[in-house]
Amino acid sequence: MAETKEKKYIPPVDFGRQTQIEHIEYSRDVVHRYSPSIRRLFNLGLTYVEDVEKQVRDEGKRALWCGPPWAMPLVYAADYLPLEYGELARLSDVDAISIAENHFQMPAEVCSMVKATVGELYKRRNSGIDKIFSMGNTCEPFNQAWEVLKDEGYDIYNGEIVFRAPGVDGERYEKILRFFLKEIESFYCWMTGARDVNKEKLFIELQRRNRIMTKIKTIMELRVPHPFYVRSLAVMYLLNGLNNYLGKPDEFEDVLDGLIDELLARGDSSEDRDRVIPLVWSGGSGQEFGVYEAVDEANGALLGFVAIAPYDKLFNLEIDPVESLARWQLDSRGAGASVYMRRALEEKIDEIGAKGLIQYGFIGCSQHGVAREMFRDYFHQKGIPSINIEGTFQVGPPSGQVLTRINAFIEMLA
Amino acid sequence: MGLLKDIIDPELTERIGNDGFIGLDIGSTTGKAVLISGGEYFTEITPTGVYAQPTADKLMEKLFKKSGRRLSDIRAVTGTGYGRVSLDFGRTPSRIITEISCHAIGCHYLNRNTQTIVDIGGQDSKAIKVDARNGKVIDFVMNDKCAAGTGRFLEKAAYLMDISMQDLGKEALKAEKPADISSQCVVFAESELISLRAKGESRANIAAGIHIATARRIKNQINRLGLSPELVFSGGVSNNHGMRAAIEDVLGIKTTALRLDAIFAGALGAAILAQGNEAALANASAG
Numbered sequence: 001m002a003e004t005k006e007k008k009y010i011p012p013v014d015f016g017r018q019t020q021i022e023h024i025e026y027s028r029d030v031v032h033r034y035s036p037s038i039r040r041l042f043n044l045g046l047t048y049v050e051d052v053e054k055q056v057r058d059e060g061k062r063a064l065w066c067g068p069p070w071a072m073p074l075v076y077a078a079d080y081l082p083l084e085y086g087e088l089a090r091l092s093d094v095d096a097i098s099i100a101e102n103h104f105q106m107p108a109e110v111c112s113m114v115k116a117t118v119g120e121l122y123k124r125r126n127s128g129i130d131k132i133f134s135m136g137n138t139c140e141p142f143n144q145a146w147e148v149l150k151d152e153g154y155d156i157y158n159g160e161i162v163f164r165a166p167g168v169d170g171e172r173y174e175k176i177l178r179f180f181l182k183e184i185e186s187f188y189c190w191m192t193g194a195r196d197v198n199k200e201k202l203f204i205e206l207q208r209r210n211r212i213m214t215k216i217k218t219i220m221e222l223r224v225p226h227p228f229y230v231r232s233l234a235v236m237y238l239l240n241g242l243n244n245y246l247g248k249p250d251e252f253e254d255v256l257d258g259l260i261d262e263l264l265a266r267g268d269s270s271e272d273r274d275r276v277i278p279l280v281w282s283g284g285s286g287q288e289f290g291v292y293e294a295v296d297e298a299n300g301a302l303l304g305f306v307a308i309a310p311y312d313k314l315f316n317l318e319i320d321p322v323e324s325l326a327r328w329q330l331d332s333r334g335a336g337a338s339v340y341m342r343r344a345l346e347e348k349i350d351e352i353g354a355k356g357l358i359q360y361g362f363i364g365c366s367q368h369g370v371a372r373e374m375f376r377d378y379f380h381q382k383g384i385p386s387i388n389i390e391g392t393f394q395v396g397p398p399s400g401q402v403l404t405r406i407n408a409f410i411e412m413l414a
Numbered sequence: 415m416g417l418l419k420d421i422i423d424p425e426l427t428e429r430i431g432n433d434g435f436i437g438l439d440i441g442s443t444t445g446k447a448v449l450i451s452g453g454e455y456f457t458e459i460t461p462t463g464v465y466a467q468p469t470a471d472k473l474m475e476k477l478f479k480k481s482g483r484r485l486s487d488i489r490a491v492t493g494t495g496y497g498r499v500s501l502d503f504g505r506t507p508s509r510i511i512t513e514i515s516c517h518a519i520g521c522h523y524l525n526r527n528t529q530t531i532v533d534i535g536g537q538d539s540k541a542i543k544v545d546a547r548n549g550k551v552i553d554f555v556m557n558d559k560c561a562a563g564t565g566r567f568l569e570k571a572a573y574l575m576d577i578s579m580q581d582l583g584k585e586a587l588k589a590e591k592p593a594d595i596s597s598q599c600v601v602f603a604e605s606e607l608i609s610l611r612a613k614g615e616s617r618a619n620i621a622a623g624i625h626i627a628t629a630r631r632i633k634n635q636i637n638r639l640g641l642s643p644e645l646v647f648s649g650g651v652s653n654n655h656g657m658r659a660a661i662e663d664v665l666g667i668k669t670t671a672l673r674l675d676a677i678f679a680g681a682l683g684a685a686i687l688a689q690g691n692e693a694a695l696a697n698a699s700a701g
Contacts, residue, residue: 385553400499401556404496405556408556411514412515412551412552
């Protein structure tokens with residue numbers, strides 16, 4: 001300390017958590033050491049990709065790389081294991097982006113999520129999983145990525161995306177729906193070779209998805225009275241798992257049951273409620289896990305998490321399962337117009353009494369950047385402070401400026 | 415060093431207690447420190463070294479020497495600035511707060527009518543909107559992409575023109591017709607400056623052009639928040655008179671002069687917040 005003259009400074013040995021895996025391990029072993037369910041959740045996340053690859057290699061199971069959240073029940077129904085390429089990129093290493101920029105010559109300004117995905121898929125080109133399903137027509141960098149990966153031996157189905165502009169209903173809506181149904185059948189045929197979707201299996205998968213969404217909704221509701229039990233990174237993994245069950249549906253569901261039990265067994269958390277700064281997070285979930293730690297350390301809690309895939313909109317089990325799948329997507333907040341997402345944000349902000357909104361996007365993502373600015377202005381006019389954070393999929397800790405912005409934002413709300 | 419009543423807004427002077435508090439603002443280029451105690455204040459500044467902690471230790475040593483106080487006289491310390499994350503104050507009660515909140519409180523206590531702050535530091539620039547009732551941040555904008563609009567940009571420009579940072583601002587004030595510098599990227603601006611020099615443009619005009627280009631960027635940040643007077647210019651670049659003049663020209667409003675060198679505004683705010691965030695804000699809001 002200051003009064004000791006000529007003290008030789010020894011820099012800290014622990015330079016902090018650098019990689020995403022180090023952040024997960026820290027959150028699992030230190031932050032959430034009290035929660036067996038959250039520790040299991042992180043273990044599922046850490047082993048997701050490798051375990052699926054192993055099942056393909058050793059047990060002859062089928063898997064494909066997949067992005068759109070709505071497609072996951074269909075993939076499971078087709079007896080494939082979905083490997084969400086976003087998760088692959090999230091845990092990518094330093095080589096991935098270098099491969100994209102240097103081997104594939106993708107420009108530096110291209111979205112880092114796309115580059116991390118391309119690099120990782122290139123490294124896995126001989127893994128035995130060579131199918132990729134995407135609906136990337138709205139994201140030009142991903143379209144380019146798929147083109148270059150075709151040359152690496154990947155079989156890629158880049159589906160046509162459907163948009164539902166505000167006000168579209170009646171015959172126009174039904175026409176879009178019919179088109180989308182054909183796309184779903186075509187995608188299923190590409191996966192299995194069968195022309196007709198196995199509706200019995202799909203129905204079972206939709207039931208499962210509804211069950212899992214309901215459980216996650218319960219967890220999110222239980223977090224409001226117990227805001228610090230499930231911290232930000234764990235929430236992010238819960239919601240990422242919602243899309244793909246981290247490759248192990250039964251185990252994932254078991255984790256949810258365990259976590260509900262843990263939350264229900266909690267005593268009084270009124271002290272936590274008094275100091276918490278409730279926040280809504282929207283947009284990507286990113287790779288810079290230090291950002292989540294910054295939120296936690298500042299007494300923030302991401303009690304509302306608004307991503308493309310909702311946990312509070314169930315599949316209709318009363319209608320044909322394929323139609324149910326199509327309508328779920330077509331009526332979702334991700335169906336094209338940003339106003340749908342804005343409404344979802346508004347609802348979530350009201351629901352949890354959020355003091356502020358954090359919108360996270362990736363540097364170079366042209367697809368969502370404009371909407372984030374529009375949302376910012378909209379919510380500022382309504383008196384809800386928000387901050388737009390631009391992060392990356394580059395490996396390493398977030399920059400000092402990003403942390404300063406997060407910290408200052410939460411200080412502002414305190 | 416001096417008396418707090420000579421620098422603090424008269425309406426807020428009594429909000430600061432007699433106990434000893436230290437604010438340390440470890441910026442990317444310089445470390446600043448303010449000690450307040452018994453109605454007096456003491457300041458220190460030093461270049462930021464490789465590590466934040468030795469810089470902080472050095473600043474505190476100098477403060478103790480200058481003030482005659484000892485560590486045991488200090489009730490709490492607040493660390494802020496770029497290097498805040500790695501600071502350790504041992505057993506002394508401490509807190510870490512961002513420079514955005516610290517500049518807001520510091521500028522508020524120096525002038526309670528402050529509503530907008532331009533803070534240009536070594537590696538970033540910020541526009542901060544402040545609640546004049548209590549010094550709390552209402553909103554802020556911060557560049558975090560590159561050196562554009564920061565002290566680093568000015569430093570590089572000074573280097574290219576073969577003058578010191580201190581002289582860059584003075585030179586700008588002699589300009590007859592500021593050069594038009596369109597690039598804010600340090601890399602591109604370098605070739606633009608070399609071209610201007612090759613054309614024989616005067617050093618003063620180039621210097622003024624550099625400051626105006628930076629001020630335009632600041633204007634865009636301010637526009638996002640809305641400019642409410644009074645405007646205070648703080649941070650490491652606030653001593654640059656050319657920059658101050660450019661900001662005033664581009665924004666069309668005078669900046670408010672403070673009675674403390676505004677480079678210490680963040681450290682002063684940190685020292686005030688070391689009293690206890692809640693207490694400082696509650697006291698301030700009462701005013």
